Every structure is written in structure tokens, then in C-alpha cells.
Amino acid sequence: xxxxxxxxxxxxxxxxxxxxxxxxxxxxxxxxxxxxxxxxxxxxxxxxxxxxxxxxxxxxxxxxxxxxxxxxxxxxxxxxxxxxxxxxxxxxxxxxxxxxxxxxxxxxxxxxxxxxxxxxxxxxxxxxxxxxxxxxxxxxxxxxxxxxxxxxxxxxxxxxxxxxxxxxxxxxxxxxxxxxxxxxxxxxxxxxxxxxxxxxxxxxxxxxxxxxxxxxxxxxxxxxxxxxxxxxxxxxxxxxxxxxxxxxxxxxxxxxxxxxxxxxxxxxxxxxxxxxxxxxxxxxxxxxxxxxxxxxxxxxxxxxxxxxxxxxxxxxxxxxxxxxxxxxxxxxxxxxxxxxxxxxxxxxxxxxxxxxxxx
Amino acid sequence: xxxxxxxxxxxxxxxxxxxxxxxxxxxxxxxxxxxxxxxxxxxxxxxxxxxxxxxxxxxxxxxxxxxxxxxxxxxxxxxxxxxxxxxxxxxxxxxxxxxxxxxxxxxxxxxxxxxxxxxxxxxxxxxxxxxxxxxxxxxxxxxxxxxxxxxxxxxxxxxxxxxxxxxxxxxxxxxxxxxxxxxxxxxxxxxxxxxxxxxxxxxxxxxxxxxxxxxxxxxxxxxxxxxxxxxxxxxxxxxxxxxxxxxxxxxxxxxxxxxxxxxxxxxxxxxxxxxxxxxxxxxxxxxxxxxxxxxxxxxxxxxxxxxxxxxxxxxxxx
Numbered sequence: 001x002x003x004x005x006x007x008x009x010x011x012x013x014x015x016x017x018x019x020x021x022x023x024x025x026x027x028x029x030x031x032x033x034x035x036x037x038x039x040x041x042x043x044x045x046x047x048x049x050x051x052x053x054x055x056x057x058x059x060x061x062x063x064x065x066x067x068x069x070x071x072x073x074x075x076x077x078x079x080x081x082x083x084x085x086x087x088x089x090x091x092x093x094x095x096x097x098x099x100x101x102x103x104x105x106x107x108x109x110x111x112x113x114x115x116x117x118x119x120x121x122x123x124x125x126x127x128x129x130x131x132x133x134x135x136x137x138x139x140x141x142x143x144x145x146x147x148x149x150x151x152x153x154x155x156x157x158x159x160x161x162x163x164x165x166x167x168x169x170x171x172x173x174x175x176x177x178x179x180x181x182x183x184x185x186x187x188x189x190x191x192x193x194x195x196x197x198x199x200x201x202x203x204x205x206x207x208x209x210x211x212x213x214x215x216x217x218x219x220x221x222x223x224x225x226x227x228x229x230x231x232x233x234x235x236x237x238x239x240x241x242x243x244x245x246x247x248x249x250x251x252x253x254x255x256x257x258x259x260x261x262x263x264x265x266x267x268x269x270x271x272x273x274x275x276x277x278x279x280x281x282x283x284x285x286x287x288x289x290x291x292x293x294x295x296x297x298x299x300x301x302x303x304x305x306x307x308x309x310x311x312x313x314x315x316x317x318x319x320x321x322x323x324x325x326x327x328x329x330x331x332x333x334x335x336x337x338x339x340x341x342x343x344x345x346x347x348x349x350x351x352x353x354x355x356x357x358x359x
Numbered sequence: 360x361x362x363x364x365x366x367x368x369x370x371x372x373x374x375x376x377x378x379x380x381x382x383x384x385x386x387x388x389x390x391x392x393x394x395x396x397x398x399x400x401x402x403x404x405x406x407x408x409x410x411x412x413x414x415x416x417x418x419x420x421x422x423x424x425x426x427x428x429x430x431x432x433x434x435x436x437x438x439x440x441x442x443x444x445x446x447x448x449x450x451x452x453x454x455x456x457x458x459x460x461x462x463x464x465x466x467x468x469x470x471x472x473x474x475x476x477x478x479x480x481x482x483x484x485x486x487x488x489x490x491x492x493x494x495x496x497x498x499x500x501x502x503x504x505x506x507x508x509x510x511x512x513x514x515x516x517x518x519x520x521x522x523x524x525x526x527x528x529x530x531x532x533x534x535x536x537x538x539x540x541x542x543x544x545x546x547x548x549x550x551x552x553x554x555x556x557x558x559x560x561x562x563x564x565x566x567x568x569x570x571x572x573x574x575x576x577x578x579x580x581x582x583x584x585x586x587x588x589x590x591x592x593x594x595x596x597x598x599x600x601x602x603x604x605x606x607x608x609x610x611x612x613x614x615x616x617x618x619x620x621x622x623x624x625x626x627x628x629x630x631x632x633x634x635x636x637x638x639x640x641x642x643x644x645x646x647x648x649x650x651x652x653x654x655x656x657x658x659x660x661x662x663x664x665x666x667x668x669x670x671x672x673x674x675x676x677x
Contacts, residue, residue: 018515026531137395137663141656143607145614146630146648149637157638297522301611305634315523316615319530331527335519342518 004350012339017069019335024068027328028061037324040081077329082321087329090314092197096204097171097310101302102295104230109238110288116238117245121253122272132242139239144298148232148305155228166228169307171206173221178203181212229306233298237291244287248280255279282352289345293338382669389668396664402657410474417467418453421624425462436462437633437640457642460633461622468624469646475625476654479540479609480602486544487605488598491551492587498552499559500582510556513549521546522608529617536625539618543608547601554597558590592669599662603655610651626651 030037034057035048043051052058056067071078077087120132152168159165172178180203182189189196203209207226210219252258253276261275300312307313311330318326350356390396409416419425425434440457441447456465494513498506516524528542562568563586571585610627612618614634619625621632626647633643 014511015514015518018511019518022515022519023527026527029531031533134395137659138652138656141603141607141652141659143610143614143627143630143648143651143655145611145634146644146651149630149634149644150641150648153637153641153644293520294522297520300522300526301614304615315526319526319615319617322530324530327527327530331519331523334523338520339518 001350004356005347008343008346008350012343015339016336019332019339020069020072021065023328023332023335024065026331027324030324037322038078038081043081072332077332078325080318080323080326080329082318082323082326087325087333090326091311091330091333092201093204094309094311094314096201097308098296098299098303098312100205100207101226101229101233101308101310102292102299104226105233105295105298106237106288106291108230109234109241109291112234113238113241114245114284117242118249118272118277120242120246121249124250129246133246136239136242139235140243142235144232144236145301145305147235148229148302151228151232152305167225168228171222171225171308172218173225176218176221178206178209178215178218178222179213181209184213229302229308232305233295233302236294236298237288240287240291241284244283245280248283249276252276252280282349285345285349285352289341292341296334296338386665386668390664393664393667395660396668399657399660399664402653403661406473406477406654406657409470410477413470413474417464417470418455419464419467421463421468421471422622423463423467424622425458425464434458434462436460437636437643439640440642456646457640459629459643460636460640463622465629465643465646468629469626469650471624472626472629472647472650473654475619475623476606476610476651479536479625480606480654480658483540483544483547483605483609484598484601486540487547487601488551488594490544491548492555492590492594494548495552495555495557495590496559496582496587499556500563500578500586506556509552513552516546516549519546521604522611525608525612526615526617529612534617534620536613536619536623539609539612543605543612546608547605550597550601551594554593555587555590558593559586562586562589596662596666596669599658599665603658603662606651606658607655 027034027037033048035051036043039047039051055071056064059067075088077091079086080090083090116132116136120129123129155164155166156168167173180200182199182203187199189199203212206222207219210216210222258271258275261271266275296312299310300315302308303310303312304316311334314326315330317323318330390400434452436458437460438451438454438458441451441454443449443453447453454464454466456469459465459468494509498509519527525539525542525546528545529539532538532541559582568581568585571581576585609618610625610630613625613627614631616628616631619628621628630644630647630651633640637644
């Protein structure tokens with residue numbers, strides 16, 4: 001296992017370099033002067049000269065790439081002129097919102113998608129199967145932004161006044177405030193330290209912070225605000241997971257050892273859950289891992305529709321304001337995050353299936 | 360005594376050989392047997408029909424803004440759908456899907472949108488298939504450093520979530536429909552390159568290829584006439600499903616304002632420009648989104664059907 005992990009780690013180094021090169025090249029393709037593209041049209045010559053010198057833009061292109069890589073290695077992903085803040089700081093502020101949303105969406109798609117797929121496979125070719133697969137097909141074809149807007153219309157306007165009314169935007173109702181858990185607990189953390197940054201990051205996830213501080217009013221409000229965006233974002237992964245579970249279950253259910261298990265008189269429940277489902281889980285690891293990339297892309301659309309100030313929303317604002325610093329910085333970070341996710345998926349795959357790591 | 364005589368069997372081509380059935384006939388038969396792929400084909404046929412006849416069936420020009428309409432004509436911004444057959448008073452102009460924020464007939468724009476959507480899907484996928492096939496074939500056939508280089512570049516492209524990479528590319532090269540298509544095309548190249556490379560690798564060392572080489576076939580002939588036809592079926596499947604995701608991604612880019620620019624009647628852009636009016640004029644959000652979904656659904660159903668029809672190993676799972 002350690003050799004497998006090491007080999008897999010080494011293989012992702014060229015990809016990481018490729019990502020850095022691609023984003024570096026993209027930034028050089030921006031028409032006009034990189035300084036004004038990064039700092040805005042109003043940047044003066046003095047400011048630009050200083051900027052060019054600091055980022056090595058007055059040096060040969062190879063040296064520029066070297067400077068770029070070393071800056072990233074030190075955790076400097078550039079600056080946003082729109083917010084006049086380092087990208088890293090913006091990320092730490094906004095990422096928790098996206099993580100919370102994506103996590104809720106993923107959880108939802110797993111909780112609903114897997115049972116649907118299993119039922120569909122067990123009741124193969126019955127109406128349950130047909131209806132589920134029809135919905136799964138519609139689910140993968142759904143434009144996330146359209147679904148989001150329609151959900152907002154139905155739950156905020158049509159169902160207004162009923163117990164099913166849900167808020168169409170934002171994270172918390174006006175007037176509610178959330179206090180970071182470390183302040184509630186009376187911890188004295190110094191700003192800027194690693195512990196502070198981590199605690200600050202987690203405290204920005206409203207639901208998580210509400211649980212830690214026992215503030216159930218905020219918990220309920222944050223959860224209600226999360227339902228619609230999480231549901232909209234979860235449709236595509238949910239449909240993919242349901243389809244994958246179904247086909248993987250169908251394949252396993254046709255195996256000899258399932259017939260043996262049935263022949264020795266095991267209950268249907270034991271055959272399906274213990275013998276079939278466990279073996280059908282493997283391909284799901286890949287689908288779930290790949291869905292995470294889709295979730296990050298979908299978050300841009302969902303956060304725009306539901307007005308959530310996460311990574312996706314800030315990326316959208318960056319695009320409309322032509323803030324290349326945000327677009328470049330966020331693209332690098334998200335791609336690196338995605339590579340790390342794929343790595344985790346591959347390693348968990350090897351852990352789940354010994355045949356892979358032994359080959 | 361009677362002798363039973365067996366009537367002589369007439370020997371001709373029809374009795375001696377089994378009816379030959381080509382792969383395409385089998386595929387067609389399997390495809391039509393599946394209800395979901397029939398649904399996909401029907402939706403697609405309707406869309407193609409609409410796209411081809413948009414200029415004749417659309418009641419108005421898609422970009423015509425009725426700003427100069429007289430007050431007596433009762434034309435209002437973002438008016439709700441008005442259909443005479445459903446009891447809409449005849450003193451109002453008939454707008455089957457209402458009017459949009461710029462006083463244009465939404466129905467006419469929707470019809471022209473079908474043309475654009477199909478073009479978007481076909482053009483991006485053709486572009487990606489062309490480049491992907493060349494890269495995959497080169498890598499698979501020649502192997503070595505060429506293969507390594509091409510595949511590492513593909514790995515990098517795959518390392519980005521596709522929509523985000525497309526967003527980054529369009530932000531840099533500038534918004535617009537053509538640039539958005541280019542970005543989506545680039546992002547989808549790896550899928551085709553991998554399919555082609557896999558097919559090339561699987562047949563490269565086969566006897567018939569060696570035979571062709573021994574007979575003096577040149578590289579071009581071996582690659583294009585002997586090897587690449589093997590990649591055709593997976594490419595068709597991947598391409599059909601690829602059209603679906605290309606349309607979805609293009610709509611998303613247009614929704615974000617990075618794709619088609621006004622007044623182009625593109626569904627994603629139409630939806631995006633009216634999204635803040637969802638509570639007052641939901642029809643302007645509902646129809647374009649529904650159209651996108653149905654188009655994507657049609658290609659997805661057809662793609663799934665083709666995969667099962669072309670790959671008998673998967674037939675039992677459908």
C-alpha cells in the first residue's frame with residue numbers, strides 16, 4: 001500500500017506542474033498589459049512598474065514562470081484588485097460556504113441516490129426501475145441554474161404561507177448573527193496563527209458552528225436556507241450515483257456467489273445488503289469522486305442563483321468585473337483541490353480493492 | 360409400391376446463405392426496440408424540424424423589438440403568454456410564450472434558439488472529435504514520447520472541472536458565442552483523444568494490421584483505413600453524449616454572460632438575462648430552461664441507446 005500511494009503521488013506531480021503552466025499561459029494570453037489586467041485599468045505607470053518588477057514580469061518568460069511557481073509554493077495566489085485582498089484570504093473567507101453547500105449536496109445525493117439505485121436493480125424492469133431511471137435521465141439533463149430558479153419560484157412564491165415555504169436566497173435570515181465557536185468557548189486565539197485560521201475557517205460554516213455553540217435557532221435557519229441550493233446542486237450527482245449503483249448492482253447480482261448465497265437459504269435482505277451491495281460499492285467511489293469536480297463547477301451556478309457568497313459567487317463577480325486575479329487564483333486552487341480529490345479516490349479505491357494495489 | 364420422392368431443393372443464393380445483417384441494421388433494430396431511445400429520437404426529430412423551419416413558423420423576427428407598437432396594440436413588456444385558443448381576449452396580440460424584457464416575442468426567440476443549440480452541440484463536438492482523433496491516433500500509433508506528451512497534456516485538461524476551465528478560458532479570450540464554443544471544444548478534447556487512443560492501442564498489434572504493413576501499406580493508409588474505423592463506434596457514442604454536455608455547458612456560460620451576447624436568441628442567455636424577473640415573469644425563465652433540458656435529455660437518451668445497441672456486452676444491463 002505505501003508504495004502504491006507513493007507512486008500515485010509522484011504521478012500527480014507532472015499534472016500539478018501542467019496546471020500551473022496552463023494557468024500561467026492563460027494569464028499571459030490576456031490581451032494587453034498583464035499589470036492593468038490584474039490591477040485594473042486605473043493602475044498608474046509607477047504602480048505597474050512596481051508590480052512588474054515584483055512579479056518578475058520584466059524578466060524572460062521562463063524566469064516569470066519560475067517566479068509564479070515559487071509564489072504559489074509559498075501560498076501566494078495573487079491579489080484581487082476588486083476586493084484589494086490576497087486571493088488566499090478571500091478563499092479562506094468564502095470556501096467554507098462552498099464546502100458546506102457541496103457537502104450537503106453530496107450527502108443528499110448519496111442518501112437518496114444509492115437506495116434508489118439498489119431498489120432499481122433489485123426490482124429490475126418493474127415500474128419502480130423504469131420511473132427511477134426516467135428521473136435519473138432527466139436529472140443528468142437538468143440545467144442546474146434553471147432548476148434552482150424554478151425551485152426558488154415554487155418554494156418561495158407559490159408555497160408562500162404554507163409550512164413548505166423556503167427562503168430563495170441568502171444564508172441566514174436578517175437579524176440573526178452567528179458568533180464563532182472559539183469566541184463562545186472563550187478561547188484566546190491570536191489572529192494570523194495556524195490554529196486561528198483553521199478555527200476561523202470552520203466557524204464560517206454556519207451549521208457546523210451552530211452545532212458547536214448549541215445555537216439551535218441559527219442551526220434551523222441555516223439548514224432551511226441550505227435546502228434549496230443543496231437540492232439543486234445535488235440533482236446531477238444524485239442521478240449519476242443512482243445510475244451507477246443500479247448498473248453495478250445488476251452486474252453483481254448476476255454473479256455465481258449470489259446464487260450460492262440464495263441457495264444456502266440466506267434472506268433476500270442479507271443477500272442484497274451483505275453480499276451484493278458491498279461489492280457493488282467499488283465503482284461508486286469513482287463516481288462520487290468525479291461528482292465532486294462537477295459540484296465545484298455547479299457551485300458557481302448555484303451560488304449565483306441563490307445569492308450565496310461562496311467561491312462560486314465570487315468567481316462570477318470576478319468574471320463580470322474582469323478581475324483576472326480572482327479567476328486565475330481560484331482556477332489554480334480549485335484544480336489543485338480536484339487533483340487532491342482524485343488522488344484520495346484512487347487511494348481509497350486501492351484500499352477497497354486489493355487487486356488494484358497489488359498489480 | 361409407391362416410392363416417395365423428395366421434391367428437389369432449389370439451390371440458389373437465397374437458400375444457401377443466411378440473410379446477411381450489417382452492424383448498422385442490428386444497431387437500428389436494437390435502438391428502435393428501446394423505448395427511451397425512441398423518445399430521444401422523437402424529441403430530436405422535432406427539434407431538428409423546428410430548427411430547419413424556424414424562419415417560416417416563427418410569428419415574429421427573433422430580434423424584433425416591438426417598441427414602436429401603438430398603445431392600442433396592447434404590447435407590454437414581459438407580458439404573460441396569450442393564446443387565443445385558450446381564451447386570451449382577441450384585442451391583445453397573440454404571444455404564445457409572452458414577451459420578454461425588450462418587447463420581443465418569446466416564442467419566436469425560442470424557435471430560433473433550437474437552431475442555435477443544435478449548432479452549438481454539433482460544432483463543438485465536431486471540433487473536439489477532430490482534434491481528439493488526431494491526437495489520440497498519433498499517441499496510440501506512435502507511442503513513446505509523443506504519446507507521453509499528448510496524454511500528459513490531456514491529463515492536465517482533465518484535472519480541471521470542465522465548466523471552470525471553460526470559464527477561465529472564456530474570461531481570458533473574451534466573452535462571446537464563438538469563444539465559448541472554442542472553450543467548450545478544448546475542454547472536451549481529452550475524452551475523444553482517450554477513446555481513439557484506446558481503440559488504436561487495442562488493434563495496433565493485430566494480425567490484419569501487420570498484414571497490411573507487410574503488403575506495403577503506408578502509415579496514412581494503415582492508420583486511417585485499417586485502425587481508425589475501429590474507433591468509430593465508441594466515438595459515435597461518446598460524441599452523442601458529448602453533444603448533450605456541450606449544450607449544457609454552453610447554456611451555463613451564456614447564463615453567466617460569457618457565451619452568446621444579446622440580442623442572440625440563445626436559450627441560456629435568454630434565461631440569464633431574465634433571471635431576476637423569475638418572481639414576476641416566471642415564463643421567461645421556465646420555457647428556455649425546459650427547452651435546454653429537453654434537448655440535453657434527447658441526446659443523453661440517444662447516446663445511452665447507441666451505447667447499448669453498439670456494445671452487445673452491455674445489452675443485458677439495459
